[in-house]
Amino acid sequence: MAKAKSAFVCTECGAEYSKWQGQCSSCREWNTLTEIRLSSAARPGSSSGGAARQGYAGGASVALTDLSKVDLSELPRFSTTYDEFDRVLGGGLVPGGAILLGGDPGAGKSTLLLQTACHLAQQHRVVYVTGEESLSQVAMRAHRLSLPTQGLSMLAETSVETILSMAEREKPAVLIIDSIQTMHLEDVSSAPGGVAQVRESAAALTRFAKQTGTVLMLVGHVTKDGALAGPRVLEHMIDASLLLEGSSDSRFRTLRGQKNRFGAVNELGVFAMMEQGLREVKNPSAIFLSRGEEMAPGSLVMVVWEGTRPLLVEVQALLDESALGNPRRVAVGFDAQRLAMLLAVLHRHGGLFTGDQDVFVNVVGGMKVLETSADLAVLLAVVSSLQNRSLPRELVVFGEVGLSGEIRPVPSGQERIIEASKHGFTRAIVPRGNAPKKSPAGMEVIAVDRLSEALEAI
Secondary structure: OOEEEEEEOOOOOOOOOOOOOOOOOOOOOOOOOEEEEEEEOOOOOHHHHHHHHHHHHHHHOOOOOHHHOOOOOOOOOOOOOOOHHHHHHOOOOOOEEEEEEEOOOOOOOHHHHHHHHHHHOOOOEEEEEOOOHHHHHHHHHHHHHHOOOOOOOEEOEEHHHHHHHHHHHOOOOOOEEOOHHHHHHOOOOOOOOOOOHHHHHHHHHHHHHHHHHEEEEEEEEEEOOEEEEOOHHHHHOOOOEEEEEEEOOOEEEEEEEEEEEOOOOOOOOEEEEEEEEEEOOOOOOHHHHOOOOOOOOOEEEEEEEOOOOEEEEEEEEEEEEEEOOOOOEEEEOOHHHHHHHHHHHHHHHHHHOOOEEEEEEEEEHOOOOOHHHHHHHHHHHHHHHOOOOOOOOOOEEEOOOOOOOEOOOOOOOOOOHHHHHOOOOOOEEEEEEHOOOOOEEEEOEEEEEEEEHHHHHH
């Protein structure tokens, strides 16, 4: 009896090794290697590789295509029926595209895909495969959300072979798998959700989507750290990786594109969780600007750029005298390490000492600010709280702060100023490199080069 062969795969980067070792040589992570069983034909570097090489030498020749002769016609897209979803995808669904949707439990992944599937089924052939819920559970949710259920084909199955057989027979335009962690292949000996099962199941489904032009949408679980569960190689297989974020105490959900071969990355779509399911938010800036009538110290509005559009977001800072020897630096929705760096710049080039203060920074609305244009707004909010003086309600700020105290320009500065003007803001502190030649009507633009100039302006 032939001995079963195995390999060790890194769950972080997908690197494969013939024996176990404590640290992955590729990504330098510790204790991430997991053993998987392999058949002799699938084992990389086995004796079958020699036969394969002989087959290449004696097989039929393949035709090459000159890059200049490749058809550059626009890929045919069709809408998901949700403008915010289309925005994150880069304009809609592409035939043959593989999309991975991740998110925390309860974020609304299944709800969003069920709503999309029900509306798409009115015009296209859609098959929804559920591996976690029964058909009656899905039907009850669709009924509760008042969705049009006619035309949507359902299947409760976890076997990839059965799903592919059905798909070859039905030829759907869209195939939805909820979720990839519950799928399994008969040839793979590990349990569903394991590294081998997730990788091989996703590979088989993606291969079918590419060969038939079917849009494949996979639901993926995330770990407690917010990373996608399973091997990182799964993210390399698919064309678009989307993450649905939102805290349990907020009804707003943000759909962010982390990878997209057919559009811009870091594009953002905003939804609101209502009794009738997820609803699009056409003007996201309005939900992040719900401030009180009386302005409090430490509150300021900044303009961040998400994908292809500007968003106005309120940032709040609170400074309190610390009773500890090591004051706390807490940031929600903002990088805590960058906050510590900005406080050092404020002390060195602004002359304001915060070493004896606990500093708390919060981005209102559950937003996560990833770009550097929020630097100046965060510092000015900190100064406002430190001095216990409110900033003007009609003031908006953006700009990157360098270590030498300079204010650096950021991309799309003109569009940010115009967006602020549309929402009624009349004053803006911006980097001099972003100052427009002609300010929008009713908008006073204050251009600054140094942090000291920004502090004088307020």
